[in-house]
Amino acid sequence: MTLPFMPGPFPMARPRRLRSQPWVRRLVAETTLTPSDLIWPLIVHDGAEDRVPVPSMPGVFRLSPKAAAEAAKEARDLGIPMVALFPNVDAATKDAIGTGATDPDGLIPDCIKAIKDAAPEIGVMCDVALDCYTDHGHDGIVEDGRIVNDASLDRLAEQAFIQAHAGADVVAPSDMMDGRVQAIREALEANGFHDTLILSYAAKFASAFYGPYRDAVGSTKMLTGDKKTYQMDYANSDEALKEVAMDISEGADMVMVKPGMPYLDIVQRVSETFKLPTFAYQVSGEYAMMQASIANGWLDQDRAILETLHGFKRAGCSGVLSYFAPQAARLLGA
């Protein structure tokens, strides 16, 4: 790194002067973390109970639409701008094309409406992908054992339309099919949804860290094979810029890098290159990893939460999706 100045030699320069008191540390902090930087992912389900714990994600529950509406009120009161919905539907309803994904009376439309009634002040974001609804656990349509791209686009565009129609503010394609942002944008424009935002999971990597989430939404047992023919290879960084550039040109308003903590280099490149709202997802495996250490007394919960979330801001994020969002917002004194 070349600095625009040469720091004076010690003792003219003593970097510790700027760290000597809490007030001066606050005064010179280069970045901030506030509740406005947080998106709270909610797992919702169509089961009878209001709250069912997810074993691999201590502190996370599968919520009924009614409980999701309560959570949305909590988010509003904590100053969290948006919640993101992820469905766990009855396995008996899953099929090859993910019919449930486009049911206008399905779980996600129910939840959107319940949340909009309870807390209209906050944004609702929905995941666009078929994996939670398919009996093979893939994000697109499968033919002869291959996840086919173009045939998946119509399903995904219809799913996004159904979500927008039910009142979603933000649709967030997480499927990693090529061309899906364009297909979704065209469907939204054609149907008058000019203001629906697209937050694309533009640089989403095939990751071990999605494991607990797949338990939470009930897709682990369903999934045949892996997602490496559509999610990115973690060896790559330049390719992430291509993915992001394509999604922006296809109509994405905001982009995301996922997972989070092992991919902060990607976040930094994306935010510096495109200067567009950039988000990262501190995913289920990152949450589970931290909760396991916290439960063992190996990590201090409050400090670890704030430090990891602040790291995303330093790397250039506009905001972060995190299961720790409500805890973080409380710590930040909302």
Ligand SMILES: NCc1[nH]cc(CCC(=O)O)c1CC(=O)O
């Ligand atoms: N399209 C599916 C989807 N949407 C969000 C996550 C992961 C979220 C998390 O791990 O917290 C995944 C998992 C996957 O791609 O298998």
Ligand SMILES: [Mg+2]
């Ligand atoms: Mg892409």
